[in-house]
Amino acid sequence: MSSTSFESTVPTTGSQLVKRGLAEMFCGGVIMDVVNPEQARIAEDAGACAVMALERVPADIRVDGGVARMSDPEMIQGIQAAVTIPVMAKARIGHFVEAQILEALGVDYIDESEVLTPADEAHHIDKWKFTVPFVCGATNLGEALRRISEGACLIRSKGEAGTGNIVEAVRHLRAINGDIRALTLADSAELFDWAKQLRAPLALVQEIAETGKLPVPLFCAGGIATPADAALAMQLGAQAVFVGSGIFKSDDPAPRAKAIVEATTNYLDPHILAKVSRGLGAPMTGIGMDDLDIKLADRGW
């Protein structure tokens, strides 16, 4: 290796710092689900900080039924070629070979996702074995900590994907951040019981009691359909948002995508939120929770 007198030691790839570091770079941004290069370009043009490549958006997965799997590598590569921003892709829960394939493709983040049909009903992927970082969904703090202990470098609320209904994501964000606040008030003896109740490693529970935050960023996913939804998630403590069906299942995706990006940056300014929310056409229709046949958020253990 050539080097100048300035340098020392060799580079390390795939470390926790490097993997969590990319998650930090997504903060304040919007990650958009896309199913083809054309949608990926619309997302990049709108200011997405990354795209999630998948074969069908969750709303279509709900309608179509059947087994939802990792996308065709050709389709993922088409999206990688179409945009310059980071490209994420989804693997089934526990399907470590899909994850190996996605890593070989050079995707920038893997979402071990409940939106796809689980491949393992007891085990998630051992994410420590990978150079590529993973994001995982969670409905509560215990689930978030189990995923972090398996090596996840970014946690997102599960919400209820493909519904255009923010209610579940709100529930999950409040549950996670509410329990974090409660942990900071617990005394050291109580933390042992907290770990037991949360079914989470004691060391992580103790760390959060000390710092008052997750050791990795927390984003919102599942049900964001409007700029106001994105700002709500941010005000509830999400550091960035994933938007799935909400953009490309709406009447006019490009302006809606742009408005959600602007709302995520200016989530505390109601005047800007009012301005960017105007005249976007109809959002996706959405589904009430009582009308759901399958709750995707129940997947994951």
Place this chain on the structure above:
Amino acid sequence: MTTGVLALQGAFALHQSRLESLGEQVVQVRAPADLQGVERLVIPGGESTTVSMLAERFDLLGPLTEFAQSGKAVLGTCAGAILLSAEIQDGRADQHCLGAIDISTRRNGFGRQVDSFEQDVQIPVLGDPPFHAVCIRAPVISRVGESVTVLATIDSRPALVRSGAIIVSIFHPELVEDLRLHHLFLSL
């Protein structure tokens, strides 16, 4: 003195907490009016195309250029380096740079996330020990003008450069506990 952190998208909150731990008063900058009273500015890492678009949509390109040309101190890290540069390679056609420092940057010049890395780097102006540089889909500084001083290199390429009161790094000092680079920035 108030330090501004450009908060359109990216790792602005981490920079803010590092600066606050050094006793600085920090404001987040999302609009031209937020720059009032700001004496120093950090342009953080994030997605450079997103930051460029939002800077344009919220009328910040002109005010940011003026700020950088006024001689006030500016620290740009990663995407911030790209925004401050004079020329962007492998960017979007509509991507803006401020031309605040005479360098060319090539986006993602070190590759995709699987190529991202951390490494100890000797930075003589910061003294011993070496600084732990974390490079995330880092840009390559592919050209430096005569007005620019190279303060450190990684893989024989400039990793930390300075011109006047403008400091630019391809790595992320906000991701590590070491505050020496923020301290240097505050001393300008």
